[in-house]
Amino acid sequence: MLEVSKLTKFYRNTPVVDDVSFAVRPGEVTGYLGPNGSGKSTTVKMIVGLIEPTTGQVRMDGRNVREDITAFRRRLGYVPEEAILYSYLTGLEYLQLIGRLRCLPEDVVEQKANEMLSLFSLSSYRRAPISSYSKGMKQRVLISAALLHNPDVLILDEPLSGVDVTSALLFKHLLEELARGGKAILYISHVLEVVEKVCERVIILYQGRVVANDSVDHLRDLMHLPSLEEIFSQMVEHRDLESTARDIVGVMRG
Amino acid sequence: MNVTRFSALTRHCFGRFFDRESLSPQGDMETNVAQTLALLAVPGMLTALWLLPFDVRGWMLVGARYFPVAYSMTVMGFVMVFEWDSLFPDARDYLILTPLPIRLSSLFAAKLAALAGFLALFVLDINALGTVLFPAVAGGESYGGAVLAHRVSVGAGALFMALSAAAIQGVLLLVLSGRMFRRVSAAVQCLLMAVLVMTLFLHFLVVANLRHLVVAHSSVLAWFPYFWFLGLYEWLSPATLDAWPLAELAPRALVAIAIAGGVFLLTFLAGYRRHARQAIAGTVLSPAGPGRLRAAAGALLNRTVLKSPLEQAAFHFITQTIARSLKHRLFLATYGGFGAALAVLSYTSGPLGSLTLPLTLSFFLVSGLRAAFNFPSELAANWVFQVSESERRSEYLAAMRKWIVVCGILPLFALLALVEFRLYHWLTALFHLSFGITLSLVLMQIMFFTFRKVPFTCSYFPGKANLVGLSVLYIYGFTTYSYTMAALEFSLARNPVGAVAFFALAAGVYTALGRYRERGVRIMNSLDYEDAPDPVVRTLNLHVS
Numbered sequence: 001m002l003e004v005s006k007l008t009k010f011y012r013n014t015p016v017v018d019d020v021s022f023a024v025r026p027g028e029v030t031g032y033l034g035p036n037g038s039g040k041s042t043t044v045k046m047i048v049g050l051i052e053p054t055t056g057q058v059r060m061d062g063r064n065v066r067e068d069i070t071a072f073r074r075r076l077g078y079v080p081e082e083a084i085l086y087s088y089l090t091g092l093e094y095l096q097l098i099g100r101l102r103c104l105p106e107d108v109v110e111q112k113a114n115e116m117l118s119l120f121s122l123s124s125y126r127r128a129p130i131s132s133y134s135k136g137m138k139q140r141v142l143i144s145a146a147l148l149h150n151p152d153v154l155i156l157d158e159p160l161s162g163v164d165v166t167s168a169l170l171f172k173h174l175l176e177e178l179a180r181g182g183k184a185i186l187y188i189s190h191v192l193e194v195v196e197k198v199c200e201r202v203i204i205l206y207q208g209r210v211v212a213n214d215s216v217d218h219l220r221d222l223m224h225l226p227s228l229e230e231i232f233s234q235m236v237e238h239r240d241l242e243s244t245a246r247d248i249v250g251v252m253r254g
Numbered sequence: 255m256n257v258t259r260f261s262a263l264t265r266h267c268f269g270r271f272f273d274r275e276s277l278s279p280q281g282d283m284e285t286n287v288a289q290t291l292a293l294l295a296v297p298g299m300l301t302a303l304w305l306l307p308f309d310v311r312g313w314m315l316v317g318a319r320y321f322p323v324a325y326s327m328t329v330m331g332f333v334m335v336f337e338w339d340s341l342f343p344d345a346r347d348y349l350i351l352t353p354l355p356i357r358l359s360s361l362f363a364a365k366l367a368a369l370a371g372f373l374a375l376f377v378l379d380i381n382a383l384g385t386v387l388f389p390a391v392a393g394g395e396s397y398g399g400a401v402l403a404h405r406v407s408v409g410a411g412a413l414f415m416a417l418s419a420a421a422i423q424g425v426l427l428l429v430l431s432g433r434m435f436r437r438v439s440a441a442v443q444c445l446l447m448a449v450l451v452m453t454l455f456l457h458f459l460v461v462a463n464l465r466h467l468v469v470a471h472s473s474v475l476a477w478f479p480y481f482w483f484l485g486l487y488e489w490l491s492p493a494t495l496d497a498w499p500l501a502e503l504a505p506r507a508l509v510a511i512a513i514a515g516g517v518f519l520l521t522f523l524a525g526y527r528r529h530a531r532q533a534i535a536g537t538v539l540s541p542a543g544p545g546r547l548r549a550a551a552g553a554l555l556n557r558t559v560l561k562s563p564l565e566q567a568a569f570h571f572i573t574q575t576i577a578r579s580l581k582h583r584l585f586l587a588t589y590g591g592f593g594a595a596l597a598v599l600s601y602t603s604g605p606l607g608s609l610t611l612p613l614t615l616s617f618f619l620v621s622g623l624r625a626a627f628n629f630p631s632e633l634a635a636n637w638v639f640q641v642s643e644s645e646r647r648s649e650y651l652a653a654m655r656k657w658i659v660v661c662g663i664l665p666l667f668a669l670l671a672l673v674e675f676r677l678y679h680w681l682t683a684l685f686h687l688s689f690g691i692t693l694s695l696v697l698m699q700i701m702f703f704t705f706r707k708v709p710f711t712c713s714y715f716p717g718k719a720n721l722v723g724l725s726v727l728y729i730y731g732f733t734t735y736s737y738t739m740a741a742l743e744f745s746l747a748r749n750p751v752g753a754v755a756f757f758a759l760a761a762g763v764y765t766a767l768g769r770y771r772e773r774g775v776r777i778m779n780s781l782d783y784e785d786a787p788d789p790v791v792r793t794l795n796l797h798v799s
Binding site: 048049050070073076078080082084085086087088089093096097098099100101102103104105106109129145 | 556562563564566567570571574575578579631632634635637638639640641642643644645
């Protein structure tokens with residue numbers, strides 16, 4: 001189990017993530033939601049060890065991951081918020097690089113990389129440089145790379161950004177399958193319909209603090225609201241959005 | 255077209271010449287412009303000021319005039335090489351500008367106007383102070399006439415270089431297919447860079463032998479464009495009648511400008527639409543993959559040299575980055591040009607020339623790779639190395655050393671072997687090559703002793719380096735490595751016992767350095783991904799005791 005305990009990050013005396021605690025259990029998909037700038041990606045970067053937390057701990061099966069970050073990373077698959085890849089590599093070369101960095105044997109790397117690219121419909125583009133890929137294709141490469149070494153924990157930060165409908169549907173089924181296989185999955189997204197369908201629990205972050213941490217069903221019952229979208233809106237958005245939309249059109253017309 | 259819009263478009267195109275990662279990763283355009291122009295204006299002025307107190311005339315004046323002509327042409331050559339990809343609008347320009355109500359012809363006109371302005375700015379800047387001061391060096395002449403001769407010859411030289419570079423690109427664009435063009439164009443750009451750097455350092459050799467070359471009517475004069483424009487200078491304002499063979503080259507200079515200009519205009523116009531189509535279409539997806547030879551070589555390396563997946567990952571990553579990152583290839587071309595120039599100078603310097611040549615080349619190879627590995631490539635993507643880093647860190651570093659040996663040192667000495675075995679008895683050639691390779695390996699151990707990163711994955715702050723200290727270290731290291739070791743090689747060639755002792759000592763140093771480095775790597779928590787930046791506030795390290 002992945003546990004985040006009292007995680008805090010300050011940037012120039014401003015708390016970007018403030019006393020955040022939650023757990024991601026094996027066999028569960030946990031949704032991590034929040035408006036832009038709420039601290040979701042900062043939390044994720046602290047979990048994977050790309051930035052240091054100001055205070056707090058991340059534990060894997062009860063052990064502080066900082067004690068042996070390499071061992072934790074061996075069990076981790078990560079899709080970052082932005083599709084930043086070595087754009088001069090081809091899709092196949094990128095997966096080969098990841099496979100080798102994950103210490104997989106050469107024949108396994110070749111086999112898995114080719115199969116992943118084929119299953120994610122990238123087979124015909126595998127020899128093309130990533131710089132020529134669309135945003136959705138890059139995301140599919142990132143997802144393939146995160147799964148290549150069969151990790152126990154998956155942290156997926158906006159994995160469906162720019163992905164087409166078919167791939168998004170495939171991904172939804174993939175998440176369910178991975179959870180059935182006992183993987184602990186932290187899923188960060190703005191697409192609340194998908195979150196509502198695949199996540200057992202959701203954590204809602206607002207201005208760096210956790211404002212909800214419960215199952216979707218329980219939140220619905222508790223707040224007497226029919227959908228996650230309305231729950232989210234009520235918790236983090238205090239503007240009248242219809243009136244704001246009218247104002248924008250007004251400005252546009254001059 | 256609306257004048258305001260055209261002016262805005264021209265300004266945008268002009269700004270894009272400075273908005274380049276190779277010039278400044280931060281992309282601060284105004285600072286880039288000011289710094290670049292200020293730096294380039296200085297040498298012309300300083301040389302003129304330095305010469306002013308002397309009575310410069312005759313052959314000395316011809317030699318002195320060679321400097322502004324060569325400087326103007328070389329700087330313009332460098333400018334064109336740096337701006338190689340900006341001569342035409344790139345994909346970003348097209349994607350941003352074509353949805354706007356702007357015709358392609360307007361974009362073309364704005365780009366051409368911006369290019370003309372950009373080149374004019376550089377020509378004026380690099381020669382502005384020199385044009386005023388330099389003619390005064392040749393006292394006794396009509397100052398006005400001297401200014402005119404100076405301005406025309408340095409300007410014409412610069413114009414020739416600019417038009418030639420643009421014409422080469424235009425021809426490549428017309429002759430080659432999109433994919434081939436990208437490959438060949440990048441190779442030509444690197445080659446031009448190496449040649450320019452090399453000639454930059456060979457100018458000293460040229461000036462020293464100028465009189466001899468002219469008096470002997472050397473054929474070099476006819477093939478080296480710098481002489482044509484020096485000839486133009488002599489034709490407009492003769493320093494000595496003895497240099498008349500140079501003045502006779504003036505028509506060649508004018509014809510060369512006309513040809514370069516004509517080719518440029520024809521190919522630029524014809525290639526423009528083709529380039530636009532290629533840029534908008536983007537990279538063509540190719541299912542072909544690497545050729546059989548490359549795939550076989552990769553597989554062979556994986557089976558024999560690269561024992562672990564981590565070594566394979568780092569090794570192939572270095573190969574792919576060097577092969578595809580233009581910034582790194584340009585950097586290595588610069589180092590290569592510098593090394594080649596010094597190698598030529600070493601070779602012609604005396605009896606030990608043939609022994610210093612391989613050592614000079616290997617010094618620049620190893621130190622050039624050390625410097626190139628420091629520059630990051632797509633730094634933001636290094637997260638993938640960070641999140642997958644293994645505790646077997648020495649394997650990343652071993653892969654890097656293997657790359658230097660397999661892709662750097664051995665190919666260099668294989669090329670040298672072709673010459674060595676032709677020139678010397680096979681035993682002598684074998685000794686030369688063994689000596690050079692052994693020293694190169696020791697040099698690699700020394701230069702990469704503190705290098706604790708996967709090449710191209712760590713941020714780099716160049717301003718942090720102590721340039722004076724580093725220069726002294728490099729000059730001392732270079733002279734010791736190339737000249738002292740060449741002398742040692744010369745003496746060891748006739749002393750077999752000494753030679754055996756040398757190889758044993760070198761093996762000992764190599765092993766000891768390797769072991770000491772491994773001890774350091776074992777206690778590391780992580781490889782380096784972030785170079786410590788310069789502190790914003792420098793303290794004086796004062797303490798209250």
